[in-house]
Amino acid sequence: MKNICFYFQVHQPLRLRRYRFFEIGRDHYYYDDFQTEERLKSLVDQVYLPANKTISEMIRTSNGKFRCSFSISGIILEQLEMHAPEVIDSFKELSKTGNIEFLAEPYAHSLSSIFDSNEFILQVKMHSDKIESLFGKRPTTFFNAELIYSDEIGELVSKMGYKIMMVDEAKHVLGWKSPNYVYTHAYIPKLKLLVRNNKFSDDIAFRFSKTNWNDYPLTAEKFVDWIEKMPEDENVINLGMGYEVFGLTQTIHSGIFEFLKALPYHAMEHHLNFMLPTDLIKKNEPAGSLSVSYPMSWVGDDKDLTPWTGNDLQQEALNKLYAVGERVRLCSDKPLLHDWLMLQSTDHFRYMSHKDPYGSNYESAYDAFINYMNVLADFLQRVDEQYPTSIENEELNALLKTINSQEETIELLEDEIKKLKMKAKKNSPEN
Amino acid sequence: MKALMFGWEFPPHILGGLGTASYGLTKGMAMQPDMEITFVIPKPHGDEDQSFLKIIGACNVPVVWKENTKEYVQQRIGTMMHPDEYFWLRNGIKYNFNRIYTNDLGCIDFSGRYPDNLIEEISNYEAVASVLAHQMDFDIIHSHDWLTFPAGVFAKQISGKPLVIHVHATDFDRSRGQVNPTVYGIEKRGMDAADHIMTVSDLTRKIVIEKYYQDPNKVTTVHNAVDPLPNADTFTKTARKEKLVTFLGRITMQKGPEYFVEAAYRVLQKTSDVRFVMAGNGDMMNAMIDLVAKRNIADKFHFTGFLKGRQVHEMLAESDVYIMPSVSEPFGISPLEAMQVGTPSIISKQSGCAEILTHAIKTDYWDIDAMADAIYAIVKNPAMHKSLQELGREEVNNIRWQDAGLKVRSIYESVM
Numbered sequence: 001m002k003n004i005c006f007y008f009q010v011h012q013p014l015r016l017r018r019y020r021f022f023e024i025g026r027d028h029y030y031y032d033d034f035q036t037e038e039r040l041k042s043l044v045d046q047v048y049l050p051a052n053k054t055i056s057e058m059i060r061t062s063n064g065k066f067r068c069s070f071s072i073s074g075i076i077l078e079q080l081e082m083h084a085p086e087v088i089d090s091f092k093e094l095s096k097t098g099n100i101e102f103l104a105e106p107y108a109h110s111l112s113s114i115f116d117s118n119e120f121i122l123q124v125k126m127h128s129d130k131i132e133s134l135f136g137k138r139p140t141t142f143f144n145a146e147l148i149y150s151d152e153i154g155e156l157v158s159k160m161g162y163k164i165m166m167v168d169e170a171k172h173v174l175g176w177k178s179p180n181y182v183y184t185h186a187y188i189p190k191l192k193l194l195v196r197n198n199k200f201s202d203d204i205a206f207r208f209s210k211t212n213w214n215d216y217p218l219t220a221e222k223f224v225d226w227i228e229k230m231p232e233d234e235n236v237i238n239l240g241m242g243y244e245v246f247g248l249t250q251t252i253h254s255g256i257f258e259f260l261k262a263l264p265y266h267a268m269e270h271h272l273n274f275m276l277p278t279d280l281i282k283k284n285e286p287a288g289s290l291s292v293s294y295p296m297s298w299v300g301d302d303k304d305l306t307p308w309t310g311n312d313l314q315q316e317a318l319n320k321l322y323a324v325g326e327r328v329r330l331c332s333d334k335p336l337l338h339d340w341l342m343l344q345s346t347d348h349f350r351y352m353s354h355k356d357p358y359g360s361n362y363e364s365a366y367d368a369f370i371n372y373m374n375v376l377a378d379f380l381q382r383v384d385e386q387y388p389t390s391i392e393n394e395e396l397n398a399l400l401k402t403i404n405s406q407e408e409t410i411e412l413l414e415d416e417i418k419k420l421k422m423k424a425k426k427n428s429p430e431n
Numbered sequence: 432m433k434a435l436m437f438g439w440e441f442p443p444h445i446l447g448g449l450g451t452a453s454y455g456l457t458k459g460m461a462m463q464p465d466m467e468i469t470f471v472i473p474k475p476h477g478d479e480d481q482s483f484l485k486i487i488g489a490c491n492v493p494v495v496w497k498e499n500t501k502e503y504v505q506q507r508i509g510t511m512m513h514p515d516e517y518f519w520l521r522n523g524i525k526y527n528f529n530r531i532y533t534n535d536l537g538c539i540d541f542s543g544r545y546p547d548n549l550i551e552e553i554s555n556y557e558a559v560a561s562v563l564a565h566q567m568d569f570d571i572i573h574s575h576d577w578l579t580f581p582a583g584v585f586a587k588q589i590s591g592k593p594l595v596i597h598v599h600a601t602d603f604d605r606s607r608g609q610v611n612p613t614v615y616g617i618e619k620r621g622m623d624a625a626d627h628i629m630t631v632s633d634l635t636r637k638i639v640i641e642k643y644y645q646d647p648n649k650v651t652t653v654h655n656a657v658d659p660l661p662n663a664d665t666f667t668k669t670a671r672k673e674k675l676v677t678f679l680g681r682i683t684m685q686k687g688p689e690y691f692v693e694a695a696y697r698v699l700q701k702t703s704d705v706r707f708v709m710a711g712n713g714d715m716m717n718a719m720i721d722l723v724a725k726r727n728i729a730d731k732f733h734f735t736g737f738l739k740g741r742q743v744h745e746m747l748a749e750s751d752v753y754i755m756p757s758v759s760e761p762f763g764i765s766p767l768e769a770m771q772v773g774t775p776s777i778i779s780k781q782s783g784c785a786e787i788l789t790h791a792i793k794t795d796y797w798d799i800d801a802m803a804d805a806i807y808a809i810v811k812n813p814a815m816h817k818s819l820q821e822l823g824r825e826e827v828n829n830i831r832w833q834d835a836g837l838k839v840r841s842i843y844e845s846v847m
Binding site: 313316317354363364369 | 790800822
């Protein structure tokens with residue numbers, strides 16, 4: 001019996017406004033609300049609402065056989081709460097069917113798993129809290145931003161208590177192995193890995209409406225037939241993609257929603273199951289372990305980190321940003337902490353790529369870099385005002401520890417005084 | 432294939448970008464083994480590099496029949512042209528050009544520059560073209576810029592060979608729209624008569640189509656390239672505390688010098704360890720000095736006057752940023768030269784070279800905020816400087832005249 005595991009990534013960054021260098025130190029608002037809102041509005045109208053509606057219909061018509069998962073970044077959740085709460089409600093509705101699983105990811109859709117593991121842990125917890133508060137259930141499956149994975153990251157994630165992690169099908173990792181099994185972490189068998197099936201995922205995500213594709217048009221029947229014809233014991237088909245595939249990458253006119261709606265029917269006809277990650281690993285034994293020494297992602301042919309960290313500009317921006325991680329975490333200034341998260345979206349760094357600036361609203365990588373660095377310069381100044389860089393991190397830590405624990409210390413000392421006083425009384429000659 | 436080219440300048444004695452482009456293009460084309468180029472210029476100096484083409488000086492071509500002995504011709508112009516060639520060319524005189532003032536050899540004196548009687552010199556050049564067209568053997572005529580269009584058109588009428596013209600600039604670029612009707616007339620007649628028109632950028636192509644009413648199918652862009660700089664490593668940067676931002680070119684309306692001053696002013700509001708240099712000469716120089724004084728940045732803003740030869744590359748190499756805020760630039764070779772010596776460039780989007788450069792910062796010429804922002808980013812961010820420097824150099828080294836030459840060749844073939 002073959003199982004299809006669908007999961008969708010929902011994320012949009014806060015777009016930065018044009019921030020000139022002479023504003024550094026004068027203006028601390030960094031976002032282009034108009035652009036962000038415009039973008040969000042089109043996503044809500046073209047993708048989120050119609051796609052959620054389609055999925056709810058699929059669940060209903062299939063008698064609850066259709067299941068899928070969502071990984072929704074904290075940043076987009078905030079935007080939705082502010083500008084389109086109806087989308088949150090619609091996700092809540094979906095969640096009530098019990099056929100939906102929400103996945104955990106770093107709140108800010110950040111590269112923190114690579115650059116700052118403390119920040120990473122914090123953001124993952126933050127995100128799971130948020131998901132739990134909204135949908136009532138704490139995630140147990142982990143979907144890292146951009147599907148970035150390495151043994152090291154897997155270890156961190158496992159330590160945080162997550163049992164399943166999504167990874168991408170990369171030739172240099174899998175080799176001859178098929179993605180269609182459950183795998184485990186290189187040395188932590190407890191952590192299960194679900195490998196995204198590149199071919200089938202991209203058939204839907206990128207090739208669906210390409211008229212020059214051999215297999216155009218792709219029908220649900222054909223698609224199910226392909227899956228069914230897979231070798232007998234390859235039972236796990238993981239289909240992962242950005243949610244904007246439905247309605248934006250593949251427009252409504254391409255028939256993508258009809259394709260989706262027809263899927264459950266044909267799947268059931270061929271005795272294919274839709275499963276959530278948590279159920280999937282209960283039913284399928286791991287086929288082996290995967291060892292990934294260098295971080296990989298789900299972008300490009302090489303499936304590496306070069307779209308975000310490949311050139312000098314990106315390196316510079318990331319290093320400057322994460323250098324203040326510890327300091328920022330000491331701060332309690334709310335706007336500052338919020339900006340810290342927003343500036344970490346992977347998107348900002350993707351725009352600085354010379355080769356692959358996917359989704360960029362800048363004219364060039366340099367333009368993106370200039371603007372980001374101006375914003376960052378102002379941000380760093382604000383951090384510096386709170387905790388001057390002239391003080392070493394450790395020194396700072398020690399000072400803060402003293403401040404934070406002073407009450408406890410005082411209490412402790414007061415207790416001691418009391419005791420001593422008692423003792424003194426006891427020992428006094430009057431008694 | 433034999434090409435007869437009409438030009439106006441040829442290195443080393445050049446006055447503008449036209450000479451550099453003519454040299455690069457012909458050198459690139461000469462790499463095609465069956466390409467024979469004869470390049471006509473008004474007045475050669477005798478020290479031109481003739482290793483890959485043949486240069487004919489229009490001032491040595493007889494247009495009026497005069498009897499002279501071989502010894503006399505040898506003595507007069509022997510260093511430039513063999514007497515036999517002189518006599519052979521003399522056989523090409525088919526028209527009466529007695530109305531033109533000629534010297535004892537029947538030749539016209541050309542200045543080879545841009546004198547006040549430029550229009551007269553252009554028409555005299557036509558007379559020379561008639562002699563060459565009658566006498567020489569060639570497959571195609573190639574005219575560089577409007578000064579040589581009449582000569583090319585006349586040569587075409589006489590020989591019946593196809594004419595391609597090369598537009599390095601139009602009068603719309605030079606005058607910010609206030610065109611000189613005489614110049615426009617010459618340009619337009621040349622374009623109308625040409626079998627094909629080559630422009631140095633899509634920007635120029637658009638002007639040719641829209642303002643000169645040419646059929647788009649007849650106009651092709653052949654982007655300029657840059658000659659490799661063999662001694663690029665000999666230009667080094669002196670270590671200094673302050674960063675250097677340089678403008679280099681004619682200080683005229685076309686080059687947008689005032690936008691550079693305004694951008695400098697903005698940068699200096701925020702940081703003081705940057706100096707600005709305006710190198711070159713031109714009719715707006717005094718106005719710029721005034722503007723700098725008015726903005727109160729004269730202590731950080733310097734004028735060098737006209738630079739030439741090696742000085743140009745030295746100045747570029749010493750700079751941390753090169754900026755070309757041209758209002759309208761058909762191509763603009765100088766940013767490419769700056770990038771060759773490893774200096775990041777900021778160019779206006781209204782420059783032709785912006786079409787082929789990725790690793791340069793492009794802003795609108797009027798967007799002084801963006802320009803200032805880019806300057807600030809490059810001088811403050813080592814990563815930015817390094818990126819533009821390394822990737823820019825690599826990019827420029829791959830823009831070769833040889834490839835432009837191949838494109839020209841395919842255009843030749845399409846009109847033959």
